[in-house]
Amino acid sequence: MRGFETDFFQDKKKKIIIISLVVLLVVVSFYSFKSIQYADRLLPKTKVNSINVGGLTINQANKKIKTKFSEAPFAIRLDNTSWRNIKRSDLGWQKDHVKELAGIKQQQNPFAWGLHFFTGSQHQLSSTYDQAQVDQLVEGLGMEILQKNTTRIPTKNATIEWKKDNFVIVPEKQGTTIDVAAAQKALRKNLENGKNSLNAENYYAQPILTKKDSGLRKRKAEMNQLAKLEAVYTISGKQVKISTDELRNWLTINEQKEISLNQDEVTAYLTKLNEEYNTKNNPTQFSSTRRGNVAVPVGIYSWSIDIPAEVKALSAQILEGQNFSRVPLVESDVPNVQTNIGNTYVEVDLQNQYMWYYKDGKVNFETDIVSGKPSTPTPPGINYVTSKSTDQVLRGLNDDGSKYASPVRYWMPIDKTGVGIHDSDWQYAYGGDLWLYRGSHGCINTPPAKMDELYPMLEVGTPVLVF
Template identity: 30%
Template sequence: MTKKQRIMFITAGAILLLACSFWQINKINEYSSQYFLDHTIINGVNCSNMTLTEAKETLTERWNGHNFKIMKNGETLGEIQDLNLTYAIDQQLKRAMNEPLFKRVFRYVTKKKEVISITMTVAAENDQFRKQIEEMDFLNRKSTVKTKDAHVDLSNRKFEIVKEVQGDNIDKSRFKRAVLKAIAAGNFTLEYNASDYYQQPKIYSTDPALNDYKAYCEKNYSQIITYRFYNKGYTVTPAELKSMITIKEGKRQVDEKAVEKFVSHLAITYDTLGTARKFQSTYKGTISVTGGSYGYLIDQKKECQALIKDLKSEKDVSRKPIYSQIPYYTGGGTNDIGSSYVEIDISNQHLWLYQKGRVVIESPIVTGSLAGGYATPKGVYYLVYKAEGVNLRGRNSDGTAYNSPVKYWMPFYQDYGMHDASWRGDFGGDIYRTSGSHGCVNMPSNSAAILYARITAGYPVVVH
């Protein structure tokens, strides 16, 4: 073989060897782009010759196969079973698979073991996982002090900044984040220290924004609106003002729905109609009387309109609320019956007229028939009006009509009233049980005449 032939032979061999090498490298590249190479260990799991999907499924199954324990000084406080979590590890696995080509070729040729660590970041939890944390007893212990943010006190017009409070109530979301972080790192036990998971204040008294908000409140919530109720007053707090007004582009706007809600609460608090009242009865001592139509009643519709007008004016206001009804006696606050009233004692079948604390008349009576289902309603009422020479018409329990002419008619609630009953020869006793009225209070004519002359519309009528 000549020198030239030898050179050609060597050159051809080199080209062939190089071509074979490129072919082999290409094959390694194709394979290692789809499968992990032999001896690939990820987070302690053998992932050799697995696809990305297979490796993810295997790692997920291995991680979710653990139970997570919460420990305290060697004792188990709680355990999370059946993790069933979803992990965001796709990108990490892709990076592990797509390492530089020369490194993959080297590993393929040398069969070198590759140990890889990735973070098992949790992408999604399930309801069962959350429920197990939510129900752990040590997380649900009663706290002694609740964590509170620093805030501007809107209960009065000092607008003081109240310092934040660091409590000992547990922030479950903070604890859950610690659990997920441990799982992501491959740790399936957590040493529990309660103070690590205390709820933290979100706003501190040193926050400059809080001083800005204080100035904002002083500017917008300083209006003084005072209601004069009975014998006491109530001033709308800055917090209540805030609930009813908004500031947009420097202009005050009134939230009418919020005003309605505030006035409704005002009525619930200060209306006395139908409320339970302590009453000094003649025969029974102090009793409680509930129900009826007597007392203070705020006209909520008109009061809303008035309050909206006050709020829009931005001026200080002091006034009485607008009532649709006020009691006969207005000097006793919630004790609005006073010392002048009619007392009707059903169990004793007796009536008294009190004026300024003294009995003017008393009389036996007959009230609604219990047997006939016409019981006289109990409660605190008022004389609606009075009239002479009235025919009382209605129907008996058997359907027949009745027409009873009376000289003195004094209704106190719907069709219930006090009147003379000239057709009766007797009053008092147990007559009302079987032969009572249709619900009215029957009186002897002379007693009815005196009562009629002594009372006027609005006079309290207490039935018990």
């Protein structure tokens, strides 16, 4: 009985072994058969540009890709609606991928088809389009986005603004405008990579500067310092302070976190300053020796602020961050003109018929004079000694039209009309009201002995105030 049982189990064991071998043989045969099949086909779950070409020959795969690419539409969405649906063939797509597919096939092991069935593989092939047509599509999208952006909320960078009594950082704000360049770049990339769509809404313009930017915080501190500078103009003998309100209105910052000054605002300020103080249009307030403060009319010693040059110079000095006092850059026909008369000048008081020469604030010379008679009065104004010469003959016309010729030893013209300072040996006295009936043709008649003193000490370019 025991022998019978032993034989039974041995037979059963043999059958199991035989069946297992048969199954293994079938599996190996099937796997080998499939491996032979995949010798000229792409392995299962092989995807090219998201298209499943597993199990296909190279030519079959190429045909499938070409069909999918050429006929499948490429959708572009804008404002959450369809803007364009385009066939790739309409863009001149015509790439043949046989060579690239052969390269993929060469890298695959046919006997690995089983493992590949579970892992799969992804491949990206380049696509060839008519570049002119693609460029036209990309440009059209850009123009359409620009048009749409006009009604959208713009994205704002974090910036620095004045609030109450100092500069603060105003946080960035995400808008709904679309970044044209980013959308256009994505369109080209999606076409190239075989994707089927582009949603322009995914490319909102992003803020470049945020409130957490360390450079922005640093610039805020710098701008607060600049707004509190002591900035003063010395002009026409006055001190003109640039207020904190002016400074903070001028200060600005760009996307590169560079502090600058609003050139239009600075120009407007200097234009106003020039209108008030320039001496080409405005009389000059002058503290005279005998008559107190007087307004001296415009003469040839005049200037106006060189606004473009001063805008640049003032902006640069403010950005240096140091307190300063400056004289504006000016333009004038007068060499080395100054914005104020200073302490060295000639004062001609027509009312008192008297002349002084101040050198460094002290009287170096003074004398009675005879100015122009009522019919040819000496013109008031701020002028200057334009030249010096000796032994000249002054020529002109008398009131009756006759000519005169008056030799003088010293001649110093002060304007462009022929008026000057000179000796006059024909005058028997000076000062008082002699000018009413023995006055000159407009020149400042000076005693000869006094001219001997004045001529050597008076330099060309010295301002002459006549009033």
